Amino acid sequence: MxxxxxxxxxxxxxxxxxxxxxxxxxxxxxxxxxxxxxxxxxxxxxxxxxxxxxxxxxxxxxxxxxxxxxxxxxxxxxxxxxxxxxxxxxxxxxxxxxxxxxxxxxxxxxxxxxxxxxxxxxxxxxxSLQRTGGSSDVVKRSHETFDPLRDPTMRPTPFQAFLRIQIGCDKFCTYCVVPMTRGPEQGREPAQLIEEAKILADQGCLEITLLGQTVNSYRYRHGDGRSTNLAELLHQLHEIEGIRRLKFVTNYPKDMTAELLTAVRDLPKVSPYLHVPAQSGSNEVLKRMKRGYTVEDYREMMDRIREHLPHPSLASDFIVGFSGETEEDFQKTIELVEECRFKNSFIFKYSERTGTKAANLLPDDVPYPVKQRRNNELLEVQNRISEEENHRFLGATVEVLVEGPSKAAVKREESGETTVTGDSPLQLTGRTPCDRIVVFEGNLRQVGQIMPVAIYDVSAFTLHGAVVTEHVGPHSLALLT
The missing domain is CATH 3.40.50.12160 (Methylthiotransferase, N-terminal domain)
Structure with missing residues (x-):
């Protein structure tokens, strides 16, 4: 049965x-x-x-x-x-x-x-995970993992997959529940990760995204005293036949090392997309968040990224309305976004979470209407910057991993407006190596391929293009990232 x-x-x-x-x-x-x-x-x-x-x-x-x-x-x-x-x-x-x-x-x-x-x-x-007890109520280091079990039908696409290289987090930001729910930071063994990546390649996976709460903090200590960091792991994964793209999220500002950035620069399969949450542009707020760095530290990291990478694609996270955030604090966040010019930012209104240090020790004292207004204002600034940054792709040809029909195309088929076959023209969507979304006219036979697409229009969220059928010279691919 x-x-x-x-x-x-x-x-x-x-x-x-x-x-x-x-x-x-x-x-x-x-x-x-x-x-x-x-x-x-x-x-x-x-x-x-x-x-x-x-x-x-x-x-x-x-x-x-x-x-x-x-x-x-x-x-x-x-x-x-x-x-x-x-x-x-x-x-x-x-x-x-x-x-x-x-x-x-x-x-x-x-x-x-x-x-x-x-x-x-x-x-x-x-x-569930046992806890150590005491005032911190920290989860014990007792995770079980069964990551090699994979099911391609559960992925957003069969040719893109996630690979968990790290479990848990040791940063203990005052607003965050992750140390409570996923336990302390643990790097998985490189040999196991390489084997799992080979399984994904054998299943037809072209793009792997490495996952960790602070993925660039990854380190595995071997029994003989050696250790492997993320830069070294990327070099090993880069050699796997069949894998065409490697990404990694989410990063911690203090651990964005020159060694890692050199690997991103020198390994052709590695995406220049770096998601590095800032959370606030105010040192006072960052201190209450217990983020472990200052705004000045974050700016130094940004300088280091741009020193190593010719065309970095940068994204961030921000929390507005955190405990004690003043209008001056919020304006400093806007200034940081204006200065860094992120590809995109994920913006959240602070939500007090039971069991966190912030919920226990800091008042949730910013009124909701103020949080909402700051959220909208910061989003408006970011969207303007996103569109401005996307304008540099106009006239360029980019490599796109074709993921499938666009949301608009799917809605038209579900409503009965169109019937799609393998050769039927329809709007497709995919991503560049720098994680920008591209929509273009194509057909279902192109899904799962990496194709050159010439960009003729942009918005804050999307590049619009057309498939290039003739030979594309290296000069046309200068803005792949």
Missing amino acids: TKRLYIETVGCQMNVLDSEMVVASLRRDGYELTSDIELADTILFNTCSVREQSENKTYSALGRLKDAKTKNPHKIIGVLGCMAQKDQRLIFERAPFVDLVVGPGQLKQVPELIAQSQAGAGQQLAV
């Missing part, structure tokens, strides 16, 4: 990768994926705790399943990931019909826990 699995994922790339591996393990137990939650025998929610909005979304989804569980007590409902680690008791209190709660470090046990729950007729099961 076929068992059907429905899984819903919110949050970061780590969660997307976790869901891929959970599905891979459950397929070995005879499960098939379904997009219809009503048909599912097992329903899993892989959750995020970084923002309150993500948690509320999960609780709303769980609430809608109460009647379904009453009608069919044998249906298994599980909550996975960061919420499961942080709020185990609360989940069972708010949704007592949930069968299992599994933290991100124990996802390997999901098939076993589902089987136990099915056999236990209503027994609630929970497993």
Whole structure:
């Protein structure tokens, strides 16, 4: 008898990768994926705790399943990931019909826990990382990992994949729940990472994105006293046949070394896209956030990047409305964005998270309307800069990894306006080596290829182009990045 699995994922790339591996393990137990939650025998929610909005979304989804569980007590409902680690008791209190709660470090046990729950007729099961106790309530270094289990059908595309090189974080920023939910920083063994990358290449993967909470802090200490850092790992991954592109996210400003930047410059497969969160342009705010660097440190890093890379593609994160942020502090953030001219920035309104140092020690004293206004103002500045930066691509030819139909094309097909076959013309989308989105006219046979596209128009978020069919000389590819 076929068992059907429905899984819903919110949050970061780590969660997307976790869901891929959970599905891979459950397929070995005879499960098939379904997009219809009503048909599912097992329903899993892989959750995020970084923002309150993500948690509320999960609780709303769980609430809608109460009647379904009453009608069919044998249906298994599980909550996975960061919420499961942080709020185990609360989940069972708010949704007592949930069968299992599994933290991100124990996802390997999901098939076993589902089987136990099915056999236990209503027994609630929970497993998460143990904590050390004490005032810091830090998670013990006891993660399990089963990363080599992969399922190409769960990826955004079969030729792009995530590779986790690091687990957890040791930075302990006052606003962040990650050390609580994913534990201390651990680098995975290089030999295991190389083997996993070869598996991905054999599956047809062209682009690998290396993942870590502070990925450029990656270091693995071997038993003989040697250690491997990210620059050295990139050199090893670069040699794998079939892999055409390598990216890595997310970076920590203090660990953007000259050695790493030299590797990015000298290894053709490595993307010049560097996502390095600043979070604020005010030293006072950065100190309260316990980010571990100053604005001056961040500017020195930016100088170092531009010294090593001819065409860097830079992105950042910012939190507006953090505890005590004044208008002067906020204006310093705008000044930093204007100065650094990021390709894009991810901007968030501060959301107090239970259990963090900020929630325990710092007042959430910036009114929501002020947070909203600052969010909109900073976003407007960034969008203007993004469009200005994209203008340098006008008339250039860029290499695009074709990912598939654009969102507009998908909507037209879903509405019945068009029917797409392999040779039908339609709007496609893909990305440059510097992680810019490009849309152009093509056909489905081009999906999964790396193609030259000439850019004729730009916006803040998108480059618009046309496929170049004749030979393209090296001079035309000067703005690949």
